[in-house]
Amino acid sequence: MSRLNIELPGLTLKNPIMPASGCFGFGKEYSQFYDLSTLGAIMIKATTVEPRFGNPTPRVAETNAGMLNAIGLQNPGLQKVMGEELPWLAQYDVPIIANVAGSVEEDYITVAKEISQAPNVHALELNISCPNVKTGGIAFGTIPEVARQLTKKVKAISAVPVYVKLSPNVTNIVEMAKAVEEGGADGLTMINTLIGMRLDIKTGKPILANRTGGLSGPAIKPVAIRMIYEVSQAVNIPIIGMGGIQTAADVLEFFYAGASAVAVGTANFVDPFVCPTIIEELPNMLETLGFEHISECQGRSWKKHEQFAYHRA
Amino acid sequence: MSRLNIELPGLTLKNPIMPASGCFGFGKEYSQFYDLSTLGAIMIKATTVEPRFGNPTPRVAETNAGMLNAIGLQNPGLQKVMGEELPWLAQYDVPIIANVAGSVEEDYITVAKEISQAPNVHALELNISCPNVKTGGIAFGTIPEVARQLTKKVKAISAVPVYVKLSPNVTNIVEMAKAVEEGGADGLTMINTLIGMRLDIKTGKPILANRTGGLSGPAIKPVAIRMIYEVSQAVNIPIIGMGGIQTAADVLEFFYAGASAVAVGTANFVDPFVCPTIIEELPNMLETLGFEHISECQGRSWKKHEQFAYHRA
Amino acid sequence: MIQKELCKIISQTEIATNIYELTVSAQLTREIVAPGQFVHLRVASGGDPLLRRPISICSYDRNKLQFTMIYRKEGHGTSLLTKMVAGMEIDILGPLGNGFPIEEVSSGETALLVGGGIGVPPLYELSNQLAANGVHVIHVLGFQTRAASFYEDKFLENGETYVATVDGTYGSKGFVTDIIKDIQFDCLYTCGPTSMLQAIAKQYPDEKVFLSLEERMGCGIGACFACVCKQTDDPTGVSYKKVCSDGPVFRAGEVLI
Amino acid sequence: MIQKELCKIISQTEIATNIYELTVSAQLTREIVAPGQFVHLRVASGGDPLLRRPISICSYDRNKLQFTMIYRKEGHGTSLLTKMVAGMEIDILGPLGNGFPIEEVSSGETALLVGGGIGVPPLYELSNQLAANGVHVIHVLGFQTRAASFYEDKFLENGETYVATVDGTYGSKGFVTDIIKDIQFDCLYTCGPTSMLQAIAKQYPDEKVFLSLEERMGCGIGACFACVCKQTDDPTGVSYKKVCSDGPVFRAGEVLI
């Protein structure tokens, strides 16, 4: 019996562990280390209509228990992703979640329409929250009405369920979540990176060429947990949680907060085997804690105990 | 020659290092370790009209490179602070910045009016950003117009300059900063804690009795630096920077970002000697980097190099 | 006075399953004034973990300037601590807090010392000092299981010692509270899980009982208000004690537990 | 193939001021295919520091399954690394990247190896392999100061070796670019500060020159796009190479530096 299988809109997951967008490329590099079919799903790198080079380097800087990145959505563009990356990934038995990015509404719509038709793309992740792109983007991620509108338009043309990726850089995350739910989102993914900066002690200047960057890694985990805790109680669509996950225990913390699946980002850089390791460790950890299935953990931080009648511990 | 003295509204500082509010009580505990007169200033614990017990325990939880707290503004109340704590502190040659908190406007005004008259209180720090109190507070820290109004009213009755402490839990920190500048603030202090949460792996429940808490420590430093970088370019009042400072190098990073003085919070718990250690190390570090005075570092991340003609490096 | 000192590790041994005995050489031993005080350990020089860890002083030797702690490997911090070996240095802040009042019981009187699990260590120095004062000392120690039990032989040197294990693998099966029912005493000192302290306080509302409390801490020195507990007798609703600096030892009934 | 391995430290020595030579026993030595490849080291098991550190392979021994790195104590990560001693284990990911193409120069021809500071180490294995192939190898090594110089004697065993120091405390005063002006070669290999690489690339627009680049890295394996550089010949404006997986060695002119 599997303790880990999860059903989400568009996604039948062997397990709820997937690499986060931008932290796994299009999978090739990690296929050197393990069979990608072990993964619950793969969130591929953001795709835009045209190829993008992204920001100048340095693009990463280290922080305490975290890192900043300002890659700037570098990607080979829609045609190449459709023609090369997705077909390559099709050799694996793993659903793909395509991360869709853009500067204006039409960009999102063009990418979403086409990429959602790729046979192995089972869901879209609408990236309305990338902190590293100058033009556009920011309003989509911070103004509820703008986010709702975009979600609605993308939903109208997408061949697969649409998850919207929320930015943590807002005063009221619940309001954002409700707006995209209203717009028809099938699910949420959260959180994207916090906006941060590091300065070089010798020059006094930003370490990142882009000046600011997105903060990820264990440092942001408490912010992610808090936001998922709040949002999961306010919406009726599932959440794929992320932000600093490194261990099986972290995964449970995200489930307790209200997530129904999780993504692992930065930790892949520290340990390329982190996803399969977590997948391997989870069943034992569930067993020890007295859970028969990981879904029993979902929302445990706020659900009343009656709802856990089947729970042994 | 001192490389460290700084003049700010109401404050003549021997050096720009001060313990942050809530992390130093009213100084007594740390006076066991060193002479409090070595400090640039002291930001005392938030004071409210009435004594407050604060939140139930546990009130702290550890996170990667940070901690969560939900003390809930425990304090002995205005009368005791005026009658006992401030007179006790008067034995030291150190300006006090009084942190003023409340649930409604009148609370702030009552405390500000009276405490600003204490002879050793040289400035107020208006705490519109405490994430750990249920009633009120939150609107003051997140709605620009509300913050502006409150600042204006407190300015009108305060006998000393007023600094406003900004919350990082907002979409647009620059907007908040400008609003309180318009309201007449003499300076800003930033950042207060990010809202975060931790769940217990065994029970699934929040570790903090208050559920959520304020995230502080090195984990949040990149967020603080980014916000100070943005705000210092947008306003004409000085900033006292804080958020994760542990070392003399961190202090310079805050100056480069645009701060004119800094406060050290969580690091006091890790090393009770952290403030005097930084004060001792700063002059050498400045010397090595070729600065004659710490003020030369201020805003270096965004100021044009011409403005640093006197700088040797 | 509280010191912050880099202390050299003299020895570290796993004396029971996941239970470590750690002895350090420390000038701050001079400042220890009572059994039941604790220290705050920094287990990593960087920020992971960031906060110090409170650990009780189990015994100390003012002549050798050494003291010993016993701790259980729990989470991240104590796991890292187990990796340290003799010769390495560890950053210690202490001694902290107020310990057990040994003057509350006189020569010839009987003291009952009740420890649960990782609450047992601070009772050891207490036992030594009481025994040295001619007090009749009885120990009741509770552990989860035999493999996690320790120091019974050491306590035996000072007086009668009863052991209970939750799973019955050693001593009597059950809780310390079952054993102590039949024991007479002039003063009771206890340290252990909160549920145990609550039961004991309830069992002896009119006796002289001293409890050592645990609470999550920030500073450990009274500055951050992380570790407060309410005073029992509280007309205003805002009176409190800090476990780190007013405690960790309180007289039963003094604070709400 | 890239391996992730816990490697035992055989030795660590400070061979010049703040310059450490670290030798580890590693199965992954088998996978090293060219001088100039690098590894990614995890210096702490927790999150501080979080990311791995890229360090070049300085020499390796396929029989003993050992390899040696030389690094400078710079910031937090390398400082922690200096604390590790023989017998401890270190988490290594590697070998990474593509090294120097030794087949570009044949027996009897002359190779000029130009290293600056901490760019010197990867040239050592290169020198060994070229010398073994019968190539005439000339070394030009630049250091800040005498105290930071290392390995001159080792390079001397393979061929002529010139040293320059910025402050003139050893060898000729000045930069490696001054020395190499008068040297004839068939192929030039270089590793060091970007400014040095730029100067060399400019000095020899028409010669065979291979540069090893440095860039801040995330993953080290080509997945994160942290370490890209633009291709020189770029009609679209979006062509790039990744320093970690396409490099770190590139032919001069191939990418913008």
Ligand SMILES: Cc1cc2nc3c(=O)[nH]c(=O)nc-3n(C[C@H](O)[C@H](O)[C@H](O)COP(=O)(O)OP(=O)(O)OC[C@H]3O[C@@H](n4cnc5c(N)ncnc54)[C@H](O)[C@@H]3O)c2cc1C
């Ligand atoms: C006054 C006092 C004396 C103590 N004496 C001893 C002793 O002698 N031997 C011993 O084994 N343990 C003792 N403890 C408990 C010990 O402090 C915790 O087991 C330890 O802090 C756990 O740290 P960790 O990193 O392994 O666990 P984690 O769960 O990773 O710790 C996370 C955070 O929670 C805090 N924390 C976790 N459990 C406790 C706890 N029970 N009490 C207070 N804070 C906690 C940690 O300090 C840390 O800040 C004492 C606690 C207090 C308050």
Ligand SMILES: Cc1cc2nc3c(=O)[nH]c(=O)nc-3n(C[C@H](O)[C@H](O)[C@H](O)COP(=O)(O)OP(=O)(O)OC[C@H]3O[C@@H](n4cnc5c(N)ncnc54)[C@H](O)[C@@H]3O)c2cc1C
């Ligand atoms: C392919 C390659 C090979 C290298 N080989 C060597 C070698 O053989 N010997 C040696 O001493 N150094 C080498 N370096 C440089 C070495 O990686 C840095 O000195 C080291 O990462 C600094 O880490 P730190 O924690 O001490 O410094 P910190 O400044 O604390 O590091 C902060 C962050 O910046 C990164 N960083 C800082 N400096 C550099 C740099 N110059 N290049 C890349 N990332 C950097 C760190 O990896 C880390 O992520 C190499 C770099 C690359 C890219």
Ligand SMILES: Cc1cc2nc3c(=O)[nH]c(=O)nc-3n(C[C@H](O)[C@H](O)[C@H](O)COP(=O)(O)O)c2cc1C
């Ligand atoms: C190097 C890097 C690149 C990223 N690129 C993307 C991206 O293209 N699209 C996206 O939605 N999120 C991107 N992210 C954000 C991650 O998907 C994830 O939301 C975030 O890093 C938090 O998770 P973590 O702490 O596990 O890394 C990127 C993150 C990193 C570190």
Ligand SMILES: Cc1cc2nc3c(=O)[nH]c(=O)nc-3n(C[C@H](O)[C@H](O)[C@H](O)COP(=O)(O)O)c2cc1C
């Ligand atoms: C335990 C604790 C209590 C705090 N209490 C207050 C407070 O009473 N008033 C206030 O304005 N800020 C309070 N803060 C916030 C700090 O003053 C500071 O803004 C924040 O911790 C970031 O700095 P740091 O990372 O150096 O701790 C508190 C922080 C901590 C950790």
Ligand code: FES
């Ligand atoms: S731990 Fe800070 S007051 Fe007790």
Ligand code: FES
């Ligand atoms: S470091 Fe990640 S692609 Fe090169």
